Structures are given as C-alpha cells and as structure tokens.
Amino acid sequence: MPDIAAIVAWEVKGFLFTLFAMVALKLLTGEINMGYLFYGRKNDTGQPIVGADGKMLGRKRQDTPYFSPERVQLLVFTLAAAFSYLTQVLNNAHPGTLPPVPDSWLAVLGGSNLVYLGGKAYSRLWPASPGAHEQETL
C-alpha cells in the first residue's frame, strides 16, 4: 500500500498543476475575459459630446477607455517577480524552507503598484475635460 503522505502529495500536485494548466489555457484562448486588461477608464460618463461645429451631439453613456502604460508595467514587474521567485524555489539550497524574497523586489513591486494606483486615481478622480472625446460612441 502506498504511503498516505505520498497519495496526498500526488493529489495536491495533480490538482494544482491541472488547475494552473486549465486557467493558463483559458487565459490564452480567451475563454477567460481579458478584454480591456491594459485599459483604464476616464471618469466622464454623462459629459456632453461636442461636435466640430460646437453643437452638443449628446452625452456619453459610459466612461471612455484609454490605453494605460501603468497597467503594462505592473504586469511586466509582476510576471518578472513571479518567475524570479519560482526560479529561487526550484533552485533552493535549503529544501523544506521557503526562500526569502529580496527586499529589492519588494521595493520594485511596491513602486510599480504605486504607479498603477496613481494612474488609476488620476483617471477616475480627475474627470477629463468636456468635449475631449467627440469620437466616442453616444
């Protein structure tokens, strides 16, 4: 009879790797919605849409999406930190212990998250000027 600990280890390993593979596959194939991942939204619902002739064409029904570099940098640093830590775990010199996360990585990730939050706060709390996005849908 196999050891109970070995069975549990195989169960957890199978579950984690299968779950990870399924989520990764669904992310890659688009089954998990990734729409607007790199886009923020300006807080401009209800603002008037002004045409080139100065006349009001209507009012915006939803916030305008904009490409957000702060989200891109956050993803890059997150993936880099995740990959770096997994590499440390796989090459761990002291099995049975979790390797420490370097302080430099914490600082970088903290800064990256601050940049992301700053961008988000700026776009949501300071609305865009009226008429700045006439091309958006009514």
Added chain:
Amino acid sequence: MATLSILCGYLICGFVGLLGLAVLWRIFDGTIDLSRLISEPTGDASMSRFQFLIFTFVIALSLFLVIVAGKNTDCKICKPALPDSIPTGILSLLGISGSSYLVSKGIQYSDPSGVADRPVTVTIMPSTVLVRYSQSQQFQAEVTRKPDSKVQWAVVAGPGSIDAETGLYRAPAVAPTEPGPQVYATVKATCVEFPDATDLAVITLA
C-alpha cells in the same frame, strides 16, 4: 486502533481526491464558469485581480514544492513537512498585492460609473457588405465581456440563407430577371447565453 486510523486516512484521501476531480471536471465542462475570473463588475478585465491570481498560484506552487521536498537534505525518502516559518518577504508580497487591490477598488467604487455593469455586446464584422448573387459571405461576431459565448445567426429580412452556427451567408442563386429596386438582406447575430445581446449586418445584393 492504528488500522482504523490508517483506514480513515485513506478514506479522507479518496474523498479529497474525488472532490478535487469534481472541481476540475466542472471547470472543464463549464459548470464552474471562469470567464469573469479576473473581471470587474463592469465586465472589464482587472489588472489587480490578475496580479493577485499570479501571486496566489506562485505562492501555492512554491509552498507545495517546499512541503513535498521535506526537511532533510541527506535522506533518501524525505517525509513531507511544513516549513518552520513563512518569510516576511512573502507576506509583504501578498500584502502589497492585496493592499493594491483594495485601494484600487476603493478608487473605483468612489464613483457610481466605476461599478456600473456593462452588458455583453455582439458586434458583426463586416457590418455592411456587397454580395453577388450565388456568392457567399462569411460573417464574424465578436462577443465582448463573454468571449466564449456562442452566437446564433439568422437572416431576418431579405433573400438568402445563413448557417446558424458558422455565420456563412449564401446569396440566392438566381438574380431577379427584371430590373427593380436594390435588394437588401439583413443578418442578425444573437448571443445564445444573453439573447438581448444582438447585432445586425446589412447585405447589398448585386
């Protein structure tokens, strides 16, 4: 007594294993819907949620690898064991990610439009097209905020037929013999899961 304990252990292992299999199967067959796993209530994907997901997977995987590695480096069959301590750096990493998520939601929820649910929409491409008699035209439909949804196609006005599954439109084989007004056909795509989400495309027959 020892035999009973071992038997219970095997039973619990079997139960947990079956539970895990059931969860994975339900994700596979779509009963557990992950399509909005990292989406906001508005339907847009969220970078904070995505970051949280990545760190959760990385730390879960790391913890598992450390536990199964055991503590002794010189043993041949190491017993799985929990690490003595969790480094503060890992807790800080999760703290940064979690705090960022909370602040991000705080910013978003500070304004009603930030949490307004945006409906699933269907967009047909191309929206207008010229098709010659006896020719066919392939239409595509993009479903936003529910990308894995199926679309049902139908010709709602005018001549021709369309494959309900694939969106392949076939114009009538024969053109009218007498000249008359321009003939149009209208094609409709409907999201199967959200019947309110539809779009129309207009075909000009020539």
